[in-house]
Amino acid sequence: MEIYLIRHTAVQAPGICYGHHDVPLAATFAAEAAQLLPKLPPAPYRVVSSPAQRCVALAKTVASAPTLDERLREMNFGAWENRLWAELPPAETTPWMADYVTLAPPNGETFGAVQQRAAAFLAELAATAPTGPTLVFTHGGTIRALVCHCLEIPLRNAFQLQIDYASVTRLQFQYGRWQLITLNK
Numbered sequence: 001m002e003i004y005l006i007r008h009t010a011v012q013a014p015g016i017c018y019g020h021h022d023v024p025l026a027a028t029f030a031a032e033a034a035q036l037l038p039k040l041p042p043a044p045y046r047v048v049s050s051p052a053q054r055c056v057a058l059a060k061t062v063a064s065a066p067t068l069d070e071r072l073r074e075m076n077f078g079a080w081e082n083r084l085w086a087e088l089p090p091a092e093t094t095p096w097m098a099d100y101v102t103l104a105p106p107n108g109e110t111f112g113a114v115q116q117r118a119a120a121f122l123a124e125l126a127a128t129a130p131t132g133p134t135l136v137f138t139h140g141g142t143i144r145a146l147v148c149h150c151l152e153i154p155l156r157n158a159f160q161l162q163i164d165y166a167s168v169t170r171l172q173f174q175y176g177r178w179q180l181i182t183l184n185k
Contacts, residue, residue, distance in 0.1 A: 001125075001126065001129055001130065001133075001134070001172070001173045001174075002041070002133040002134070002170060002171070002172050002173075002181075003122070003125065003133070003134050003136055003170070003171045003172075003173070004040065004041070004045075004133060004134070004135045004136065004168055004169075004170050005136050005138060005142075005143045005146060005147075005168070005169040005170070005171065006036065006040075006058065006135060006136065006137050006138070006166070006167070006168055006169075007138065007139065007140050007143055007163050007164065007165055007166060007167050007169075008025075008050075008052070008054040008055045008057075008058050008137065008138075008139065008165065008166070009025055009026065009028065009029050009032040009033060009036075009054070009057075009058055009165050009166045010025070010026035010028050010029075010032060010165040010166075011023045011024065011025055011026055011054055011165075012024045012025065012026045012027070015084050015085055015086060016082060016083070016084060016085070017077050017080045017081060017082070017083050017084070017085050017088065018074075018077070018081060018082060019073070019074040019075045019076050019077040019081060019108075019139075019141070020052070020073055020074065020075075020076045020077070020081060021077075021081045021082045022052060022053045022054065023054065025054055025057060029057065029058075032165060032166040033058060033061045033166070035166065036058070036061075036166045036168070037061070037062070039168045039185055040062065040135065040168070041133045043062075044132055045062075045132050045133045045134060045135050046067070046130050046132065046133070046134040046135070047059055047062060047063035047066040047067065047134075047135045047137070048066060048067045048068075048069055048072065048125075048134060048135070048136050048137070049066040049067070049068055049069070049072065049136070049137040049138070050068070050069070050070075050072035050073050050074070050137060050138045050139060050142070051068045051069075051070060051072075051073065052073060052074065052139070055072070055137040055138060055139070056068070056137070058137050058166070059135070059137040062135060063135075066137065069121055070117075071117040071118055071120060071121040072118065072121060072136065072137075072138040072139075072142055073139070073142070074114075074138075074139035074140075074141050074142060075108070075109060075111060075114045075141050075142075076108045076109045077105045077108045078104065078105045078106050078107030078108025078109070079105060079106040079107045079108070080092075080105045080106070080108065081108075092105065092106060099156075101155045101156050111141070111145065111155060111158070112155060114141060114142060114145050115145035115146075115148065115149055115155055118138075118142050118145050118146050118149070119145075119146065119149045122146060122149070122150070122178075126173050140163040141158075143163045143169055144158035144159065144161050144163060145158060146171075147161060147169060147171075147180060147183065148161075150171055150178035150180065151178070151180060161183065161184070162184050163184055164184055167184045167185060168182065168184075168185045169182060169183050169184060169185070170182045170185070
């Protein structure tokens with residue numbers, strides 16, 4: 001079974017903390033989507049997307065009705081959502097940046113929680129063993145969390161992985177284990 005983890009295209013949200021919040025896509029959407037298409041396998045494939053509009057818009061370039069799954073959302077930043085990073089109180093952000101795996105923003109979730117829900121999605125997908133590849137349209141943080149889960153990399157090292165907009169990370173489930181085939185292609 002092959003999974004293609006696809007990050008949404010660039011957004012127009014300079015300096016804004018966003019996770020669950022829908023932000024507008026950058027004017028480069030069409031060009032980025034066109035560059036992505038040759039990186040995808042030939043149809044047929046299953047298409048699953050985060051419900052965030054930035055993911056759904058890209059998923060709809062390959063499937064008219066992608067399956068939406070809440071577990072693929074980006075991290076919930078709670079009270080920080082849709083605020084400028086520069087305006088967030090250092091008394092809140094400093095401890096969180098030192099331990100984002102187990103500390104949550106006010107009314108938000110931990111990065112560990114992101115990994116748990118995303119890993120549950122992946123386990124369910126592996127259990128159903130779909131034939132053909134599955135395209136998963138999601139977010140940079142979610143992709144990092146999944147790669148760390150699959151390769152048993154400590155989650156605190158997740159942001160050492162570069163995940164560009166409109167990039168593809170390919171995983172293969174074989175012999176009861178996940179293998180990383182490509183990262184950030």
